Amino acid sequence: MAFALPVWLAVQEELLGHSRVDYGAPSCFDEFDDEALFLTFHLTKPCIAFITDSVRIRMKKVDLKKPAPSVDVMVMVALNYYAHGLSSATVQQRVGLKQTDCPAVISTVSGVIAGMSDQFISFPQMEETKARVASTIETFCGIPNVLGVLAPAHFKIRASPYEKDSFRSFVNTLGYTSVVSQMICDSDGNILSVEKCCVGSTLEQEMWESSFKGREMEEELHGSYWVIGGKGYQLSKHVLTPVSEPANVKESRFNEAHTKIHNVMRTTLGSLKRRFRCLMQLGFAQEGSLNKKSNIIKACCVLHNIAEKFSVPSPPAAGKIERLHPGKQHLVGVELNPEALKARQELIDGNFSVDSSSKDLPINTNTGITEEEV
Numbered sequence: 001m002a003f004a005l006p007v008w009l010a011v012q013e014e015l016l017g018h019s020r021v022d023y024g025a026p027s028c029f030d031e032f033d034d035e036a037l038f039l040t041f042h043l044t045k046p047c048i049a050f051i052t053d054s055v056r057i058r059m060k061k062v063d064l065k066k067p068a069p070s071v072d073v074m075v076m077v078a079l080n081y082y083a084h085g086l087s088s089a090t091v092q093q094r095v096g097l098k099q100t101d102c103p104a105v106i107s108t109v110s111g112v113i114a115g116m117s118d119q120f121i122s123f124p125q126m127e128e129t130k131a132r133v134a135s136t137i138e139t140f141c142g143i144p145n146v147l148g149v150l151a152p153a154h155f156k157i158r159a160s161p162y163e164k165d166s167f168r169s170f171v172n173t174l175g176y177t178s179v180v181s182q183m184i185c186d187s188d189g190n191i192l193s194v195e196k197c198c199v200g201s202t203l204e205q206e207m208w209e210s211s212f213k214g215r216e217m218e219e220e221l222h223g224s225y226w227v228i229g230g231k232g233y234q235l236s237k238h239v240l241t242p243v244s245e246p247a248n249v250k251e252s253r254f255n256e257a258h259t260k261i262h263n264v265m266r267t268t269l270g271s272l273k274r275r276f277r278c279l280m281q282l283g284f285a286q287e288g289s290l291n292k293k294s295n296i297i298k299a300c301c302v303l304h305n306i307a308e309k310f311s312v313p314s315p316p317a318a319g320k321i322e323r324l325h326p327g328k329q330h331l332v333g334v335e336l337n338p339e340a341l342k343a344r345q346e347l348i349d350g351n352f353s354v355d356s357s358s359k360d361l362p363i364n365t366n367t368g369i370t371e372e373e374v
Contacts, residue, residue, distance in 0.1 A: 027052070028072045028095060038315075040091065041076075042083040042275045043303075047310040051075065051113075051303065058112045069097065069105065077102055078109035082300055085278040107292055113299035120302045123147070123184065123192045123213065123222075130225060133186055140187040141261040143228070143240070143254075144351060148184040148192050150227040150239065151265040152204050153272075154325055155179055155297060157285040166287045172200035173325055179285055179293050180325075182207045182214075183301075184227060187261060189268040190308055194301045197294035199287055204232035208239065228261050230324060235340045243348075253352040266324045271314050275307065276300040 029037065029048055037045055056071045068074075073095040080091045087102040097105070124130045124147055137146045159170045159177045170177035178200035184193040195211045196202075208214040208229075216222060217238040226240040235241045242259070246252040273279045279300055282293050 028070075028076055031094065040083065040088070041079040042312075042315050043079065043307060044310060044312050047307055047312050048075075048079065050310070051079070051306060054116060055109065055112055058115060062108065062112060064108070069095065073097070074105050074109050077105045078113075078299075079303075081106050082276045082278050082296075082303065085281060107295070110292070110295040110299045113302050114295040116302050117194070117298055120305045121191055121194060121298075127223070130223065134225060137187045137261060140264075141257040142351060143226075143257050143261060144347070145225050146228055146240065146261070147222065147225045148186050148227050149262055149265040150182070150184050150208070150229045150233065151262075151269075152180045152202075152207065152232070152325055153183045153194075153269055153297075154200060155181070155279050155282050155293070157200075157282045157293070159285060169199040169201050169287055170285065176200075179282065179290060179297075180207070181294070181297050182211050183265070183269075184213065185265055185268045187264055188308075189264060189271060191268070191272075191301045191305055194298055197290045197297060199290075204230070205234055208233060228258060230262060232325070235336055235344060237337065237340050237343060240344060240347075243344075249354050250348055250352040253354075254348045257352070262324070269324075272300060272304050274315050274317070275304065 027049075029045070029052070032040060034045060037043065037048065041048060043051070052072055052075045055075050059071050059074075069077075076091060076095055077087055077097060081087050081102070087099065087106070092099060092102065124133045130147060133147055134145050137148075138144045154172055154174075156176060156178050157170060159167045161167050167177065170179070172178045172180065180196075180198050180200050180202055182193075182195045182204075183191060185191050193213050195213060196207055198207060209218075217225075217227065218236060222238075224237075226238055229239040229241050231241065231244070233239050233241055240258070242255045243251045246255055278296060282296065285293055
């Protein structure tokens with residue numbers, strides 16, 4: 001679950017008990033039938049109603065220029081942009097906005113929805129919740145004491161090639177310009193944490209060490225749990241990476257299990273970008289001025305979790321899912337933490353031994369997604 005049930009119920013109660021929320025009031029979304037809603041916004045009517053009312057409550061604290069469009073209109077424009085990466089002429093005509101008015105509306109709504117991340121993007125905090133999340137992941141892949149999958153999420157941008165130093169800073173390991181955020185998801189594809197918005201060349205390990213979640217984990221604030229990390233991360237007491245050169249069957253079995261849970265992030269990011277196609281190309285970006293890009297990314301993550309909660313299906317595939325970024329390999333001579341090496345080996349010996357009757361079943365690394373799908 002992306003956020004704790006008490007939080008979800010508290011938000012529901014706030015919405016239902018709010019004196020100015022009227023679920024029977026006319027809305028500009030009423031003009032769309034269910035099929036048109038999904039095609040235009042990649043969301044369903046109950047989900048859109050919940051999002052609109054959540055934004056309405058938060059919008060009261062925003063200083064808007066007068067006269068301002070209604071909240072319904074602003075949300076409609078933003079959701080249409082998130083779904084397709086542009087504001088369609090059909091939506092603009094329906095709400096009576098000019099093309100030039102849309103960027104400011106999208107920026108305002110993105111800031112408001114990004115601010116809702118404290119309610120809808122939640123890393124497990126209570127011990128009972130952590131144990132439940134870890135148990136679900138262990139059932140999924142066989143690795144115990146894991147709270148989520150850690151990975152960099154790259155989003156394409158355009159940068160001016162005439163500003164050579166700035167341009168190079170946006171070029172990632174796959175050779176295109178991007179911004180990157182650090183994300184953690186659970187085995188069900190719910191986003192548990194999203195931090196930072198850095199230029200595409202930023203190293204995963206650098207992001208982790210400077211992130212709030214990284215400091216919390218490494219300072220033992222979340223106990224003796226792991227997050228799953230790829231080869232771009234250093235093995236630590238709380239980041240569990242694969243064995244670079246498996247020496248036996250149990251290490252190979254561990255790597256298979258690691259791949260299986262790590263691929264969940266790839267599927268999650270594919271679903272995120274499929275529903276919110278604005279993330280396929282975020283437009284021009286300048287180093288040192290990434291707040292607007294960060295708000296759009298975080299807003300889409302909030303909406304992803306809400307859509308998951310409402311069981312909204314993903315839009316159909318339309319292209320290829322990009323593989324997770326391999327990251328830059330550590331320089332030769334980087335000394336691994338001996339305590340972390342020992343802890344990983346103990347985990348492998350205790351859970352992936354060929355003689356372990358509970359681990360005899362072969363691990364299926366098929367995540368149900370191929371390179372050709374989105």
